[in-house]
Amino acid sequence: MTANCREKLLEKYSAKVYKNRKEHVLQLDTDKSNTIAANTRAIPGVMTARGCCYAGCKGVVIGPLKDVCVITHGPIGCGFYSWGTRRNKAKPDENTDKNFIPYCFSTDMQESDIVFGGEKKLEKAIEEAVELFSPKCIMICSTCPIGLIGDDVQAVAKRTEAKYGIAAIGYSCEGYKGVSQSGGHHIANNGLMRYVIGIGDKQPKTKFSVNVLGEYNIGGDGWEEERILKRCGIEVKNLFTGDASFEGLKSAHLVHLNLVMCHRSINYIAEMMKTKYGIDWLKVNFVGIEATCKSLRDIAAYFNDSELKARVEEVIKDELATIREDIEHYKKKLNGKTAGIFSGGSRSHHYQDLLKNLGVKTVIAGYEFAHRDDYEGRDIIPNIKEDADNKNIENITVTKDEKLYREIKHGDVAELNAYAGMIPEMCKDDIVVDDYNHFETDELIKSVKPDIFLSGIKDKYSIQKAGVASRQIHSYDYSGPYSGFRGAVNFARDVAMAIYTNSWALVTPPWKHKPMLTGQIKEAK
């Protein structure tokens, strides 16, 4: 990696854009503290990869609740575009026999609804949904026009609860709120905390029960994690919110420990549950072999139970033995390769662990919507300046619940209720980009030429056109799971497959670099 990579990238910007972007693009200097600007407004016109508040609320956090009838209140597009586009998998379980994941519900507002208001239409749509699908819970997600025309989705939700005796929650997650999806995550977290978590009384069956927060079960990741935890004797009550249910979340406060996968999207709930119910949270990472082992050991250490500790070691030993041969095989193929990762708010950190296990060095890492603490660690939170956009997203405060608060005795874990961020794990001269855009992605690919770039569908084809292998790290190109032990093998196989494809070797036709005919002139006898 050349040391002036960052300068070369930024000099292509106009003065105004340069001034903004230089704060968001780092080339790491390990001697200094690496401070980055994050969670600020995207620059118009540069093709940011970010989505909107609605996408964060409905698309990411609320959408995967399988037994909830999530109605998009607005014109048809938003509902359609968030229909089955994240590969969050779900199946009916002991909590519920409902599964609305294959459905898209929308009020499909027309011009007259914008002019005269859409509340009536929403209420009728709810009536139809109740009649047709009899859900136990309805959640309403607002799109851009809703806040502007003054529809009160919270009031509609209240009336729905009274009229049908079911739970109903309205989310004001209009697309323009905040600066990215992140605002939507926060709004969704608030709603779950306020109205869902804490109203159930289904006790865990064991003394080692956990929620996995921020696990969206893309490609079945959560199921692989559940499999491993179960083998160790750890009871998984909820995956938040992949394959999750309203019924399950109601009793989420009764577990003994919260595990946090995606810190960015769900740290709000982790923190609030700590304050309100006394449940500690532990940042874990089940992407990567060593990371998975460490996470399991941390959990065992937290519960401080010798039997559990022994069981965890036994499981780790057995799982490692099972995958050793495969991993060695792929490691031989991948050792010494380089990678770039652009993802939402946590995978760029998580996948570095897994790539490292395979001998791949991550040289570029970036996030769409992360905050400074995701890069630099939670210690800097007091230093983060609030701006007008952040203030527009409600920050709720909770207090100790006198009835349900529990002091849970725990063992010695280094990083309890804490997260050190991505940057400390990276090396000198590595590139870190916040709110990456299409232009920067293209330029970095050109100048750094990593062997593989992990990113999303929006970047996938330009990466490939530039002759670099790509894997979709949001949806896994229909593959997965990538987490845990078995997932590591899947990932290794997929990355090796991408890097070793023949496609690009054939880009230049033979006549471009050698004559079409070869032969010798023989003298006639």
Added chain:
Amino acid sequence: MLNLNVNPCKMCMPMGAINALLGVKSCMPILHGSQGCATYIRRHISTHYNEPIDIASSSLTEEGTVFGGEANLLKGLRNMIDLYGPEIIGVCTTCLAETIGEDVSAIVKKFYEQNPDLNVKIINIAAPGYGGTQNEGWFSAIRSILEQIEPNKTHNDKINIITPLISPADTRWLKDFLTEMGIAFTILPDISENLDGATETKYSRLKTEGTSIAEISAMAGAKLTLEFSEEKNSPAEYLKEKFGVPFIKLPLPVGVRGVDRLIEVLTEIGGAVSDRIKKARGRYIDAMVDSHKYNAQVKAAIFGEPDFVHAMVRLCGENGIFPSVVATGSATAGLRKVLESEIDMCKKFHFESDAQILDDSDFLNIEKACSELGVNLLIGSSDGRRISRKLDIPLIRCAFPIHDYIGGQRTRILGFEGSLSILDQAANAMLEKTESTFRTVLHSKFFKPKAEDKTESHPCFGEGACKNARVHLPVAPECNIQCNYCLRNFDCMNESRPGVASKILSPEEAFERYVKLKDTIPNLTVVGVAGPGDALANFDKVRDTLRLIREFDPAVTFCIATNGLLLPLYASELKELGISHVTVTINAVDPVIGAKIYKHVNYLGKRYTGIEGASILLANQLSGIRMLSSAGIVCKVNCVTLKGINEHHICDVSKAVAELGVFMVNIMPHLPVKGSAFEGLERMSNKEIMILREQCGANIKQMTHCRQCRSDAVGTLGEDVSIELREVEKQAVLQAEKPMLFAVATRTGAVVDTHFGQANEFYIYEGDESNVRFVETRNVKKYCNGPQCDDKGDRWESVIHAVSDCDAVLALRIGPAPERLLKENGIEAIATYERVETAVVEAAKKRRSSYGIT
């Protein structure tokens, strides 16, 4: 649904507008609104075309909604130009921009003023997400482009081509076809290269192909516009109105009529049909003939944008595919009329009457219509995949968007080749289904009894080919009527006919018999009670017997035979007992004839004779059958043909019971019995019975494989093994000298479920191979406390002593040491997990053989 759209069959206007802008040379789109719109639409278009898609956003935030988005849009335009250098920028509005009332043309004007040196054409397109679907967005963009690009009215020799959204591959075909016909043209937009690009050694970020500004300007001077759409917001009409360019509207060139119509128009304006085109047409017709048989099986659901479904309905119609469901997500009232006439034509030669046209529809309605009309093929976008999976109907993916397959950019529907690819896919979908299912279908239809169908697997009710065995358990000795043809004799072993059994069994004995038989006859699946009296006249015994058996074998099929007198009383209880099949003997549905057959009828403590008795019996039989039918119990009616008494009445009986929902009638010849009132009656010949069965067969299914079994018959219909069975039983009883004693390790007395070492007490049974009698329990001291039990002999002495008089000990498990000790004391150790009675019987058998008794 009116207010709730469940699984939308449409997208929003910006989606269509962006699609169109991507077919303009050196154009970049920007969505004026919050950035989610750009991100979502990029994601969807990219997935469909498998191409990089750049759509900028003005990234409006809450501040923008309050103070307007001007600053953001101005910044965005400048940044796009700096970074990408486009020649055209398309500014599309969104829900947000439209709702806050952005004046985009004023902002654009300001941008030009601020940047006078920039040579970039900026087009603004009104595309509120609530203003229509992607189809309206597509046309809105084309129209805005034409309106806002400086026209060049100089007359030229080209024609303008306007299509709805078609794939890049279809666009390429259309261009090649026009060129082949010798026509000069401009197509707007042209997505053929931009959305299906080649991988080259160098990658250009800006879309370098597509319709150029110069070409678009010249459209105002073209000699004709061809518009392949019914869209109201028509670019062709605009060009006519504004610049006097004439236009012709025609449907998409899909199917013979569609392509012929295009050729016709092109020929009129000077085009020439090449030999290649003629051959392609010929091959297409040839292929139509090849596949018409299979296509004629298709009942299709076609969904998508209006012009697409219109073209598909025409294609289907002319190829014998019936368009059962035609749906579009757009609200297009005009389309209905066009489709109706086309579908009416299809109805005529398909002899089909039901088709549904759904506009402004969602997939919930489409799914409902598909189920109702028996659709077997879906044609449209990949959003139909959920219906496809749910209803198991194949889906031809040939419209935007395709998200679960690769190659959306290459789908073809236009021209002979495109149409043919649809026809072939449709025919192959039918063949695929046939190929993968016809063996199973034929096999299960003609050869295989369905495992779950108790009627099929019942030797009497199913077809004759049934190999399942049944046992008739003789637990019902009493009868409540006296038929003149019947003499019930319990001891006659050499007769085999209804009403005969050699021994009446108690419910417990009957249960034992079943358990024993099940062991030796594994295909024993049916238990019947067929007398020797009437099953319902002895209902307490029948009930007890069946309950015992059900508990042991939940899968067994129960049937009973009755004269029907007490049916109304017990019908509901029969259902509860799990009796699935009932045979009722009805010999007459006329009390006058009945009076000749029945000597007397004992009903509710009183004896009735003559017509009175026959009437009571008949009324109860008929109402009883009605109750059984409505409870879902399969009924068979046996009808004994008595020469000179009811032989001409049989068809009336068949007809009457058929109306009550009886499944099958068994017309039986009368077997004269010595000593009965009808002993002298002449027997019906087989031929006469055959004729009767044939006559009655018109009304109801006939049983032709009845063997007129004994009341204690065992085995398959062909082989009654009950006589052999009785021989064995008898010998065993004769040779048993003294009852044997067994000590059983059991907690409850039901199942042998306890480890020998862990038994606190033993149940002592006395028994032989057929009878088991509980004697007493004997307490012993438990000596084994867990898996680490050390085998210390002295601790067992008390146990051995407690069972010293027994022939054998039965336990779930016995360790090797106690087993040896028991053996030394002459006690056999048997490890088993069985019902206690069964285990003891088995043990007795084993013991017997070891004693040398056979």
